[in-house]
Amino acid sequence: MNAMEQRGHEQIDLEVSGRENDQTDQYLTFIMADEEYGVDILSVQEIRGWETVTPIPNSPPHVKGVINLRGTIVPIVDLRQRFGLERVEYGPLTVVIVLKVAGAKASRVMGIVVDAVSDVYSLANEEMKSAPDLGDQVNTAYIKGLVNVNNKMVVLLDIDQLLGVDSIPEVSISAIKEMKESH
Amino acid sequence: MSIDLSQFHQVFFEESFEGLQVMESCLLELDCSQVDSETINSIFRAAHSIKGSSSTFGFSEVSEFTHVLETLLDQVREGKRQLQPDHVDLLLQSVDCLSNMLTALQAGTAVDTAQSQQLIQAFHQILSGAGEPAAVGATQSEVAASAPTVSASDSTCWHIRFVPEAHLLRTGNEPLRMFRELAELGELETQVNLERLPDLGCLNPEECYLSWDLYLTSSHPRTDIEEIFEWVVDDCEVVITASGGLFGEREQPAEEFPAPAEVMADPALPTEQAAPATAARAQQASPTPATRKETGKSAESTSIRVSIEKIDSLVNLVGELVITQSMLGQMGADLNLNNIQKLQEGLAQLEHNTRELQESVMRIRMLPISFTFSRFPRMVRDLSRQLGKKIELKMLGEQTELDKTVMEKIGDPLVHLVRNGIDHGLESPEQRLAAGKPETGTITLNAFHQGGNIVIEIIDDGKGLNRERILQKAIANGVISEHETLSDEQIQELIFQPGFSTAEQVTDVSGRGVGMDVVRRNIQELNGSIEVRSVEGQGSTFTIRLPLTLAILDGQLVEVGGQTYIIPLVSIVESLQPDMRLINHVAGGCDVFRLRDEYIPIIKLWEVFGLQPRSDNLAESLLVVVETGNTKVALVVDDLLGQQQVVIKSMATNYHKVDGISGATILGDGTVSLILEITDLIAMGGVTQQAKNGLQLVSGKTRAA
Numbered sequence: 001m002n003a004m005e006q007r008g009h010e011q012i013d014l015e016v017s018g019r020e021n022d023q024t025d026q027y028l029t030f031i032m033a034d035e036e037y038g039v040d041i042l043s044v045q046e047i048r049g050w051e052t053v054t055p056i057p058n059s060p061p062h063v064k065g066v067i068n069l070r071g072t073i074v075p076i077v078d079l080r081q082r083f084g085l086e087r088v089e090y091g092p093l094t095v096v097i098v099l100k101v102a103g104a105k106a107s108r109v110m111g112i113v114v115d116a117v118s119d120v121y122s123l124a125n126e127e128m129k130s131a132p133d134l135g136d137q138v139n140t141a142y143i144k145g146l147v148n149v150n151n152k153m154v155v156l157l158d159i160d161q162l163l164g165v166d167s168i169p170e171v172s173i174s175a176i177k178e179m180k181e182s183h
Numbered sequence: 184m185s186i187d188l189s190q191f192h193q194v195f196f197e198e199s200f201e202g203l204q205v206m207e208s209c210l211l212e213l214d215c216s217q218v219d220s221e222t223i224n225s226i227f228r229a230a231h232s233i234k235g236s237s238s239t240f241g242f243s244e245v246s247e248f249t250h251v252l253e254t255l256l257d258q259v260r261e262g263k264r265q266l267q268p269d270h271v272d273l274l275l276q277s278v279d280c281l282s283n284m285l286t287a288l289q290a291g292t293a294v295d296t297a298q299s300q301q302l303i304q305a306f307h308q309i310l311s312g313a314g315e316p317a318a319v320g321a322t323q324s325e326v327a328a329s330a331p332t333v334s335a336s337d338s339t340c341w342h343i344r345f346v347p348e349a350h351l352l353r354t355g356n357e358p359l360r361m362f363r364e365l366a367e368l369g370e371l372e373t374q375v376n377l378e379r380l381p382d383l384g385c386l387n388p389e390e391c392y393l394s395w396d397l398y399l400t401s402s403h404p405r406t407d408i409e410e411i412f413e414w415v416v417d418d419c420e421v422v423i424t425a426s427g428g429l430f431g432e433r434e435q436p437a438e439e440f441p442a443p444a445e446v447m448a449d450p451a452l453p454t455e456q457a458a459p460a461t462a463a464r465a466q467q468a469s470p471t472p473a474t475r476k477e478t479g480k481s482a483e484s485t486s487i488r489v490s491i492e493k494i495d496s497l498v499n500l501v502g503e504l505v506i507t508q509s510m511l512g513q514m515g516a517d518l519n520l521n522n523i524q525k526l527q528e529g530l531a532q533l534e535h536n537t538r539e540l541q542e543s544v545m546r547i548r549m550l551p552i553s554f555t556f557s558r559f560p561r562m563v564r565d566l567s568r569q570l571g572k573k574i575e576l577k578m579l580g581e582q583t584e585l586d587k588t589v590m591e592k593i594g595d596p597l598v599h600l601v602r603n604g605i606d607h608g609l610e611s612p613e614q615r616l617a618a619g620k621p622e623t624g625t626i627t628l629n630a631f632h633q634g635g636n637i638v639i640e641i642i643d644d645g646k647g648l649n650r651e652r653i654l655q656k657a658i659a660n661g662v663i664s665e666h667e668t669l670s671d672e673q674i675q676e677l678i679f680q681p682g683f684s685t686a687e688q689v690t691d692v693s694g695r696g697v698g699m700d701v702v703r704r705n706i707q708e709l710n711g712s713i714e715v716r717s718v719e720g721q722g723s724t725f726t727i728r729l730p731l732t733l734a735i736l737d738g739q740l741v742e743v744g745g746q747t748y749i750i751p752l753v754s755i756v757e758s759l760q761p762d763m764r765l766i767n768h769v770a771g772g773c774d775v776f777r778l779r780d781e782y783i784p785i786i787k788l789w790e791v792f793g794l795q796p797r798s799d800n801l802a803e804s805l806l807v808v809v810e811t812g813n814t815k816v817a818l819v820v821d822d823l824l825g826q827q828q829v830v831i832k833s834m835a836t837n838y839h840k841v842d843g844i845s846g847a848t849i850l851g852d853g854t855v856s857l858i859l860e861i862t863d864l865i866a867m868g869g870v871t872q873q874a875k876n877g878l879q880l881v882s883g884k885t886r887a888a
Contacts, residue, residue: 053855054854055746065855074837108836109837
């Protein structure tokens with residue numbers, strides 16, 4: 001319910017900024033399986049290299065474990081596995097983006113493992129196209145919108161939707177692929 | 184007045200609740216036949232400061248009500264009125280009422296004045312009670328108390344000459360606000376006197392040059408007017424004159440304020456004066472209208488009062504730490520082999536400092552358990568009337584300290600146990616006399632430290648648990664079958680089963696049978712345990728064991744499948760290398776291990792956690808026997824590492840609760856290690872009631888063999 005409220009707020013925000021027309025937000029983008037994804041830069045706490053994690057017993061495979069981030073226990077999620085992509089060996093370029101995620105009660109700090117960090121874009125809200133409706137089968141709640149940067153599509157992720165709620169919605173990369181085609 | 188008073192609200196509420204607590208405990212101490220003036224004084228002081236600060240913050244409902252209450256107390260204090268038991272009852276009710284009002288204000292909801300109005304009426308009845316030799320001073324207060332009901336025809340015209348000293352504004356007092364309060368009493372006309380006003384060039388904006396002549400037509404008595412000027416009497420000249428009206432002849436033509444000298448002698452007053460002084464800073468000579476911001480929300484954060492001693496010791500320790508650090512820094516700058524010895528000493532010093540610092544910081548969270556115990560005298564008193572039983576409450580070890588979080592969570596279970604003890608345990612006076620016991624039953628609350636735990640005992644000398652009735656009830660409820668033979672211990676355990684109440688009659692005090700299992704669950708959530716010992720006819724003792732703090736734990740580090748886990752040391756019974764001959768396999772997939780006389784189910788941690796063990800041969804592993812509640816299990820681990828104190832970090836903060844894991848901690852090398860939750864593990868390991876039943880079967884067999 002809270003998530004719905006949040007979504008409601010966001011829509012209002014978009015409308016408001018649409019009227020003002022000069023609202024731009026900055027997005028940090030990263031690469032995963034040759035696709036570029038973006039997250040709101042204000043939710044990014046830090047970017048760090050991959051380090052060994054302490055696995056959590058009986059957790060879903062995409063939850064790699066927890067790390068010690070200056071005294072805070074931070075769970076690490078492999079976004080590739082989260083999206084159902086083939087997992088790769090972690091290498092020197094593998095990065096962990098530490099994000100602050102708005103949860104139901106309080107905000108939580110989580111890390112996501114991605115292939116590499118790409119760029120920071122300033123994007124006007126009006127440039128952003130909402131995710132196309134792909135029917136009931138495909139949950140697109142975690143997609144904030146799509147943007148075209150230099151003729152490349154960037155999927156802007158709503159991390160609050162993606163990582164915030166306890167029942168993490170089923171995400172599949174095929175949905176994004178499909179979206180790209182229809183886009 | 185741009186100061187946002189709401190920032191002080193939290194402090195106000197805390198202080199007021201503290202004050203109420205003082206009032207309550209003092210009222211309970213009061214012996215009507217022999218009134219201790221010191222006790223009355225402390226009640227009065229508490230009431231007075233609540234009144235003062237509540238009017239500062241504009242909570243007029245509270246201040247008006249406290250005022251009436253104070254009037255009665257004042258008379259008692261002055262010896263003008265003999266304290267009666269029903270006065271104490273009324274005062275106790277008022278404490279409850281005030282506490283309700285304050286809670287409502289804190290929550291930002293409307294205050295229900297119905298209760299307070301009723302109590303005010305009751306106070307008026309007492310105050311105007313016939314046959315009481317009310318002195319002149321009392322008459323005044325009486326009128327003050329009944330002021331709201333005085334009809335408008337009683338109006339008096341007061342002339343108030345108000346000449347403040349130049350430094351009035353610097354004490355944080357605001358004439359305009361006082362006038363506004365006066366205007367609330369009746370019709371106010373003001374005349375300002377500008378003769379002291381200097382030229383603009385010499386005008387100091389922080390000084391007050393004005394004086395006023397005020398004409399107030401009001402039905403309120405003089406005391407109400409005096410009260411408004413109460414905080415400024417030292418800093419000004421106030422002359423109140425009655426000019427006609429009903430009270431005109433009774434009052435002297437001109438009486439110098441301050442009239443009630445005893446108010447000045449009141450030790451509570453300095454703190455009161457301090458309150459508005461901090462709340463309101465100096466204003467300009469021409470005061471701007473006050474904007475009082477009323478915020479509806481209550482502050483969520485809780486605070487803790489720490490004794491200055493604890494803070495001082497912390498400061499000292501930090502000082503030492505800094506010295507050690509600079510010493511080590513110096514050594515690091517020119518490090519050579521000759522210095523190694525010194526370096527080691529320095530490091531030892533550092534370790535020592537750190538540990539002490541850690542302990543001190545932890546001690547800050549510790550509060551004496553009297554904070555929780557303090558609610559019981561009142562509860563016992565009320566229950567004793569309600570149930571017609573004579574009860575004496577003994578409290579021991581009230582200074583025993585424990586963590587604030589633990590304390591907050593243990594309150595309700597304790598209340599439940601005490602109520603239970605009084606309702607079910609203690610007999611009526613007649614029954615007690617018949618049983619050859621003293622008429623007055625005793626409930627004892629005892630708290631003490633034992634090892635790393637705090638132990639709280641609730642002891643009653645009542646009739647004890649009725650073995651037969653518990654058994655019957657358990658059989659009726661289907662908890663046990665008719666032919667089972669149980670030891671006394673097992674029977675006493677039964678009362679912690681859900682839905683178990685042997686009270687023949689459900690009273691509103693207890694007996695709904697939702698209690699004891701909830702009590703046990705709450706205590707187990709705190710990593711504690713509860714047990715009961717009872718002797719029929721002599722009473723019962725409930726013993727609660729709790730960890731001193733929830734933040735730190737002594738842990739045993741173990742290795743399972745290449746990962747390091749921590750087992751709380753308190754739950755470990757022993758660790759051993761298993762003798763394969765003592766291990767039996769039970770049909771159904773559970774291995775049991777014979778430890779002396781007991782058969783203990785074995786839980787393979789690597790299996791539960793889905794890890795790859797170093798060896799799945801039990802002979803090459805180690806067993807750690809752990810106990811929770813009354814269940815023992817043996818955990819299979821690859822290796823035992825060290826023991827150390829660990830700081831518990833929640834997994835739920837950034838993730839969510841993980842089955843079998845109570846939290847995480849950070850080890851010396853910076854890696855995260857998970858702390859095992861034994862209760863969960865037992866459930867996960869499949870050691871359920873069925874398995875235990877199977878266990879009994881098998882144990883019987885092995886014995887036969």
